[in-house]
Amino acid sequence: MQTIPMNVDENFRRLRDRVETAARRAGHAVRLLAVSKTQPAAAVAALAALGQTAFGENYVQEALAKRAELAALLGRPDALEWHAIGPLQSNKARDVARNFAWLHSLDRAKLVAPLARHRPAASGPLQVLVQVNIDDETSKAGCTPGEIAELAEAIAAAPALSLRGLMTIPAPADLDRRRAAFRRMRELFEGLRANHPQADTLSMGMSDDFELAIAEGATLVRVGSALFGPRKP
Numbered sequence: 001m002q003t004i005p006m007n008v009d010e011n012f013r014r015l016r017d018r019v020e021t022a023a024r025r026a027g028h029a030v031r032l033l034a035v036s037k038t039q040p041a042a043a044v045a046a047l048a049a050l051g052q053t054a055f056g057e058n059y060v061q062e063a064l065a066k067r068a069e070l071a072a073l074l075g076r077p078d079a080l081e082w083h084a085i086g087p088l089q090s091n092k093a094r095d096v097a098r099n100f101a102w103l104h105s106l107d108r109a110k111l112v113a114p115l116a117r118h119r120p121a122a123s124g125p126l127q128v129l130v131q132v133n134i135d136d137e138t139s140k141a142g143c144t145p146g147e148i149a150e151l152a153e154a155i156a157a158a159p160a161l162s163l164r165g166l167m168t169i170p171a172p173a174d175l176d177r178r179r180a181a182f183r184r185m186r187e188l189f190e191g192l193r194a195n196h197p198q199a200d201t202l203s204m205g206m207s208d209d210f211e212l213a214i215a216e217g218a219t220l221v222r223v224g225s226a227l228f229g230p231r232k233p
């Protein structure tokens, strides 16, 4: 029996207020992506009932199993917007192209062709963000800042894909260093927009630092534990 984490409703209302306050202060609109990895389908249903529409998942298999459960709970396919946010292996490109509305983690050119080839025409273009490894961490997914332009060209040239912007996960550092990383991302985003004015999304900021990210220009924040409580390992 799956249980919904405690206080999801209250967490959601509080979080939505904090995001809205930060967005008002920053002077631009911000979307909230609810990161539902490791959380049960019932928790997604509870948030959907409160009006949350965009959900993020890291693992394709987990996401598909959850969506099947959700469809059974609802008695129909869910009408939610699903975002793939985890590192993408080539052999999962097909599943992502078929089952998600957005991909936040495109970080190499060789993913472009399989994503485009497997995107069903009826689904419309896959909305794509380029993931940037802004702190140059060896263990982390993401391209270098110098690789953004070429990746952006490749995405923009594929009709089955739509280039929407950039995503990053800064190194876990003190807030000053994170702020500096968010700032560099904002500059890279402005640079991207000079050539691709349709790019309107800067995905950065998580439970710990989304207000800081919004102040530095995030237009979409990805929040998990502040909504659902700590993840079980």
Ligand SMILES: *Cc1c(COP(=O)(O)O)cnc(C)c1O
Residues within 6 Å of the ligand: 035, 037, 058, 085, 086, 169, 206, 207, 208, 222, 223, 224, 225, 226
């Ligand atoms: C898990 C995850 C999040 C959410 O992290 P929290 O700290 O729980 O808010 C955001 N983005 C990505 C890419 C993640 O993997």
